[in-house]
Amino acid sequence: MPRKPLCRFAALALAALVAVAAAARPEADAPAQGPVQADPGDWIQLFNGRDLSGWVPKFTKYELGENPYNTVRVEDGLLRIRYDDWPTFDGEFGHIFYVERPFSYYVLAAEYRFVDEQVAGGPDWAVRNNGLMLHSPHPKTMLRDQDFPISIEVQLLGGYGKGPRSTANLCTPGSHVVMNGRLEKAHCINSSSATYEGDQWVRVEVEVHGDELVRHWVDGRLVLEYTRPQMGGGAVAPVDPAVKVDGMPMASGYISIQAETAPTDFRKIELLDLEGCMDPDSPNYRSYYVKPKPGACAP
Numbered sequence: 261m262p263r264k265p266l267c268r269f270a271a272l273a274l275a276a277l278v279a280v281a282a283a284a285r286p287e288a289d290a291p292a293q294g295p296v297q298a299d300p301g302d303w304i305q306l307f308n309g310r311d312l313s314g315w316v317p318k319f320t321k322y323e324l325g326e327n328p329y330n331t332v333r334v335e336d337g338l339l340r341i342r343y344d345d346w347p348t349f350d351g352e353f354g355h356i357f358y359v360e361r362p363f364s365y366y367v368l369a370a371e372y373r374f375v376d377e378q379v380a381g382g383p384d385w386a387v388r389n390n391g392l393m394l395h396s397p398h399p400k401t402m403l404r405d406q407d408f409p410i411s412i413e414v415q416l417l418g419g420y421g422k423g424p425r426s427t428a429n430l431c432t433p434g435s436h437v438v439m440n441g442r443l444e445k446a447h448c449i450n451s452s453s454a455t456y457e458g459d460q461w462v463r464v465e466v467e468v469h470g471d472e473l474v475r476h477w478v479d480g481r482l483v484l485e486y487t488r489p490q491m492g493g494g495a496v497a498p499v500d501p502a503v504k505v506d507g508m509p510m511a512s513g514y515i516s517i518q519a520e521t522a523p524t525d526f527r528k529i530e531l532l533d534l535e536g537c538m539d540p541d542s543p544n545y546r547s548y549y550v551k552p553k554p555g556a557c558a559p
Contacts, residue, residue, distance in 0.1 A: 292485070295465050295477045296367050296548045298532050303369070306358050306515070307529040309337045318399045319354040319519070320407050331519050332356050339526040341390070341519045343379035350381060353407050354519030357399045358529075364512035365534040365551045368392060369465045372526050374418035382521030388418035390524045391431065392466060394474075395489060395513035401503045408496045409516060410434035410504055412489045414466050414476055415448065416524075419455040426453040428464045428476040428483050434496035434504050437474070438488040447495050451476055451483035461527065469534070469550060471511035 306314065311334050317327045329345040331354060343349070374388040393411035402409060413431040430437065431448040438444065456462050467475040476484040489510040496504070517526065537544035537557035544557055 292475055292482050295480055296467060296532060296534070298546070298548055302546065303530040303532050305528075305530050307339050307526060310334065312339070312356075314358055314360045315339075315356050316359050316399060317354055317356045317519070318402055318409075318516075319352050321352050321405055323404065324399055324402070328352065337527065339517075339529070341517075341522070341524040342376075343521065343523060344376075346379050348381040349379045349521050351407070355393060355399070355409055355516040356519065357396070357409075357514050357516040359399065359514060362398075362512050362514050363468075363531065363533070364470045365468065367465055367467050367532040367534065368394070368515060369463060369528065369530050369532075370416075370517070370526060371461055371463045371528040372416060372524055373459050373461050374522055374524055375459050376523040378523075379521045386521045388420055388425075389518075389520060389522050390416040391518045391520075392416065392464070393433075393516040393518065394466065394468060395435075395510040396516060397503050398514055399516070401500060403498050403500060406496065406498055408433040410491060410496055410499065411513070411516070412437070412474065412510065414464065416462075416464065418522075419457040421457065423455075425455045426451045426483070427456055427462060428453050428466075428478045430476070430484055430486065432493060432495065434491060434493065434499060435510060436490055436492040437486040439486045444486070445493060447493070449484070451478070453478040453481075453483040463528075467534075471509040 316325055317332050318324050319328055322328055333340050370392055378387050392414040393409055396409040396411040411433055412435055415429040415431045417425050417427045419425045428451045436443055436445055465477040471489055473487050491504055491508045492506040534549055535551045535553040536546055536549040538549050538552045539545055539557045542557040
């Protein structure tokens with residue numbers, strides 16, 4: 261049979277190509293070994309502790325850049341969400357975007373606490389509630405009256421003496437994810453974190469691998485994991501249909517924090533870029549990089 265050696269060679273070649281492709285692509289289902297470790301100097305400080313440089317607010321019913329009642333402010337080195345000047349709340353949900361650049365592969369870390377009382381008129385579900393919104397389109401694409409940005413939300417919650425209330429949950433305004441091998445359409449899914457009562461500081465880290473994998477960490481413990489974030493579903497309105505394309509993978513985007521009636525302090529918002537030089541012989545190499553960046557190995 262003259263073709264048999266050729267077929268055998270082709271099969272071996274195909275197997276080799278599959279192995280190479282598998283090695284090149286990060287394993288979305290690889291077990292987590294713990295939060296990403298890096299030198300403190302490798303982290304990018306998105307909040308500089310002095311002012312709102314790089315950040316732009318977008319409140320429902322307001323134009324991009326307007327900051328009603330001085331809700332978002334920097335005091336004593338903290339980025340603060342405050343409602344002391346609000347007469348009442350009437351649906352003016354706020355999101356404060358970091359607009360210097362979009363991100364794709366990274367770890368986002370935030371240290372936050374809830375303080376004071378919710379503004380009058382705020383919904384019950386928003387008590388001691390904030391969020392880290394990931395993979396959003398640029399805020400200039402939001403409609404004036406749009407309530408939430410299309411995003412993957414890492415929901416930050418605080419306890420208030422009424423039983424378990426986890427933090428670093430997942431909510432999905434205008435998005436879906438895959439969990440346990442199936443498309444998950446529930447709007448919010450609880451993590452396995454503890455409940456954090458009072459005004460204690462909490463550190464949440466989110467490990468993001470483009471549209472492949474997202475992991476939520478609280479106090480160094482993995483509390484939630486999912487894959488394949490994509491546009492879809494509801495929980496965001498009104499929205500420009502040219503921007504929200506259901507089924508489109510959410511591989512990168514802008515980051516924001518929320519102002520949705522709960523006074524909140526942030527003392528740190530920092531980001532570790534997971535794209536860079538993956539050549540171990542280069543001085544620019546970092547062991548935590550998961551995706552090569554063109555030109556990153558150059559001296």
